Amino acid sequence: MLETLSGFVASKADERLARCVEARTGRRRASAADVEKIRRKLRSMAPDQNASKVAMIARAMADPMRVAILKAIGSEGELCVCEVMVLINRSQPSASHHLGILREAGLIKESRRGKWVFYSLVDTSVLDAVRSLAQVAAPRC
Secondary structure, X not given: OEEOOOOOEEOHHHHHHHHXXXXXXXXXXXXXXXXXHHHHHHHHOOOOHHHHHHHHHHHHOOOHHHHHHHHHHHHHOOEEHXXXXXXXXXXXXXXXXXXXXXXXXXXXXXXXXXXXXXXXXXXXXXXXXXXXXXXXXXXXX
């Protein structure tokens, strides 16, 4: 434990937090109450299971081939693995790998018809997310 300049006993993390509060507020010394208030606020924003799911989706969409697959499925309604192979110009195992990542992230679903497996979006909001990311990535004037 360290004693900060503001006079209360704290850990190194608390001391850094106190310095941050002081820099943000322009005060020379942060009180223990100020640090505790910020600590509580930050802990309430800590990653939860929803953040883990969002991160999983972001990782799944972080590949240009998978973005192309999502756009094509959204445009066509559904695609089979052989169509995805042609789309991304890759082998069946590679296409299945990409589809598996998208399925695990909850972005697409599969339906079997005999020996054929067709993939479709779980929801149109997936395409909305792709469009939103495309807007963010668009060059700015």
